[in-house]
Amino acid sequence: MVYQALIDYKGQQAIVDLPDNKYVLGRTLKELGCPPRIPLYLRDEEDEDLHIKLISGNDIGGKLSLLFHETDTLLTANAVAATLEKTYPAVKAELETAIMDQKYESYSDLYKDRAEKLHSYGSVRETLYFPLTASLDMHEEDGEMYDVGNSMIAAHASEIQEALELEQAPEYGDMADYYDEIPSAKAKLVSAYWDVEEHDGELYGKVDLYLTAPLTPEEKESVTDWVTGQNSDGLGEGFEQRPIEIEDGDLYVSMYNGPDYWICDAEEFEDRISQSHGPAMGGM
Numbered sequence: 001m002v003y004q005a006l007i008d009y010k011g012q013q014a015i016v017d018l019p020d021n022k023y024v025l026g027r028t029l030k031e032l033g034c035p036p037r038i039p040l041y042l043r044d045e046e047d048e049d050l051h052i053k054l055i056s057g058n059d060i061g062g063k064l065s066l067l068f069h070e071t072d073t074l075l076t077a078n079a080v081a082a083t084l085e086k087t088y089p090a091v092k093a094e095l096e097t098a099i100m101d102q103k104y105e106s107y108s109d110l111y112k113d114r115a116e117k118l119h120s121y122g123s124v125r126e127t128l129y130f131p132l133t134a135s136l137d138m139h140e141e142d143g144e145m146y147d148v149g150n151s152m153i154a155a156h157a158s159e160i161q162e163a164l165e166l167e168q169a170p171e172y173g174d175m176a177d178y179y180d181e182i183p184s185a186k187a188k189l190v191s192a193y194w195d196v197e198e199h200d201g202e203l204y205g206k207v208d209l210y211l212t213a214p215l216t217p218e219e220k221e222s223v224t225d226w227v228t229g230q231n232s233d234g235l236g237e238g239f240e241q242r243p244i245e246i247e248d249g250d251l252y253v254s255m256y257n258g259p260d261y262w263i264c265d266a267e268e269f270e271d272r273i274s275q276s277h278g279p280a281m282g283g284m
Contacts, residue, residue, distance in 0.1 A: 002081035003061030005074055008051040009034050015055075019082035022075065042077060043070040063099050067107045079171030080107045083114065086173030088190050091117045111170050118174070122190035122210020126220075128227055129269040130205045132196070133257040138249040145252075153253065154203040157196055159244050160253055164194050167239045175207075175236065179226050185219035188212045192227075194235060194255070199273055205231070205255040220265075228263055231255040 243250030
């Protein structure tokens with residue numbers, strides 16, 4: 001628990017520990033009788049039905065709560081608390097020190113500092129690549145989905161990157177938190193970030209691993225298998241099941257394509273790309 005929220009709706013009260021599951025928060029608000037779309041601002045105005053204020057029994061929570069304003073919401077406070085709780089331990093300790101020293105003017109500053117510190121601790125970087133597939137829902141009456149080629153996937157690289165960024169927002173923690181196989185590999189793995197990268201007109205999926213030290217062959221195999229598992233499960237809580245709105249309809253992008261799936265490191269990927277496009281032709 002980072003801090004607590006005292007919620008009062010028309011005299012009905014509840015105290016919730018933050019961070020908390022957003023669905024549990026929603027259930028608590030419903031039990032208090034809050035309308036579904038009522039603004040959840042962090043304020044205690046006498047003329048309003050809903051009053052929400054942060055309370056804390058520890059110094060860090062107290063200092064962190066000073067970063068919020070009355071235009072911020074309960075969900076934002078929950079997200080910031082989750083970000084702090086789910087951060088790599090060494091980075092979390094530095095963030096807490098900075099919070100105590102009041103070095104942040106806003107929670108956005110905390111988010112930025114967290115990202116910089118994660119990459120600093122993970123000074124060794126390993127990138128794994130894999131193919132992408134996608135289907136398109138054009139909202140036709142028969143509900144048919146169409147498989148699309150990589151040229152269409154590549155044409156919407158920016159939309160896919162934006163969707164991946166939302167999927168991996170700081171409040172959800174880092175994907176590296178979900179790796180729990182070989183302890184020595186887990187200790188080295190600071191951050192794992194899914195992204196896309198274009199090569200010769202085709203778009204590929206990739207994950208950047210930020211590490212404190214190089215992985216041993218056994219550790220690398222384990223982490224690679226974990227990445228494949230995440231890809232086959234749809235990434236996180238179901239990235240491939242969420243539509244990406246484009247002009248032609250809804251695009252659904254998958255990072256796993258069954259029997260044709262492959263995954264490789266940067267050196268192997270360079271060889272694969274070179275072989276797939278053949279040797280460059282010299283001039284006459």
